[in-house]
Amino acid sequence: MNQPSLLHQVRVVLLQTSHPGNLGAVARAMKVMGLLDLVLVEPKCAIDDEARARASGAVDVLNNARICASLEEALADTVLAAACTSRRRDLPHPAFTPRQAAPELLRMVQSGPVAVVFGSETFGLSNEQLMKCRWLLNIPTNPEYASLNLGAAVQVLAYELRCTLEDAVLPLPEFQLASHAAQESLLSEMEKVLVEIDFLDPANPKRLMPRLRRFFAKAGLEDEEVAIWRGILNAARGGSRRKQGSGG
């Protein structure tokens, strides 16, 4: 894959955006840095004249934007979802600045699409939405006024990706990263097995699954590793089933 087309694999996912002007600003911010893949999840506004005016020469990015009914749908084929947020301390995710993350994101897009996820202008990202993302991206800001506009946040991210691409010779990834759907499915299977083997109490789950999510996010699951873990889960469940089957 040639260098600029790596940027075509970076997906910008906007959740519940309410201002058409921001849609246009995001499209322009993307295209000016070479990004093209825009996905709108439950948009709260239409792509109207204001959006098109702000998009300027990037109206094609707006017109090609895909609209999804859920974040899950927007992320299904991605190999990594990184949430852009100013939150940090209360979350278990690995967190990076755009500068720290950009080389790794560009390495990962060689396995498949990478999503950068932005919350609504008013409410940001909910905990539930954040938990579907594996990384956090924290853009450095003025602690006394950290309210970055949506288009400006996308601009910073896109700029950082382009600069990194222009500066770097990127090593190819050794292994195929697992898709979002495959990762979610593994974690959901793991949760079931942990209940079956009496390690996870569904009535009192505490922070176990968020901690495991964080652990798997740090590792960057690959396809072959998904297969290994599925095998281990089946073996663990086998023990547990046989135990129950024998009336133990």
Place this chain on the structure above:
Amino acid sequence: MNQPSLLHQVRVVLLQTSHPGNLGAVARAMKVMGLLDLVLVEPKCAIDDEARARASGAVDVLNNARICASLEEALADTVLAAACTSRRRDLPHPAFTPRQAAPELLRMVQSGPVAVVFGSETFGLSNEQLMKCRWLLNIPTNPEYASLNLGAAVQVLAYELRCTLEDAVLPLPEFQLASHAAQESLLSEMEKVLVEIDFLDPANPKRLMPRLRRFFAKAGLEDEEVAIWRGILNAARGGSRRKQGSGG
């Protein structure tokens, strides 16, 4: 001079701006990165409601903006003026990317104000205006669509200055990494359990343990995670032991 106040010495100079929304976007882009000094040279529009709406919480930067009749006046007390432009080849100035220029700009502001100069939305900077500036700043863009919005260009510059100041490093969350001994002990325990639950055949181990070692190495095991995995292994083994205990 303390670190954040270095950013107060960076002046953003806008020439003949024609869209009030852009004035607001620039003010917000500045303040969110800690820049405060905005100068408007011959503005072609007023600071109106649209400007204030786009400025959001940075209305103070707009209200404090100084209006100058000439670029000369705006630059008089500065120690450096750098023009942000996509032009380059036909000009004699030293040209830098924002990333290249930022450390030097922050060194210079310790001597006095440094100006970053932006032309009008329609015409950019004239030759005469460019000749009053000593450096050029070229923001990397998509060669097929290089039309960066004014607010977005200021955002990129201000971001680059702030990152450089912060040395691009946010402290990572404070989790204690597991010691080598703790990691080795966990992996050895895991190997035993995988044998007990009939997933790993000691007579034909293949590459399973090296693959798991690699997986855990990628994740960067922390102390608390070692405890979680030990719990999971004990639960998995419990199932297996009870199975054997019941003669299964």
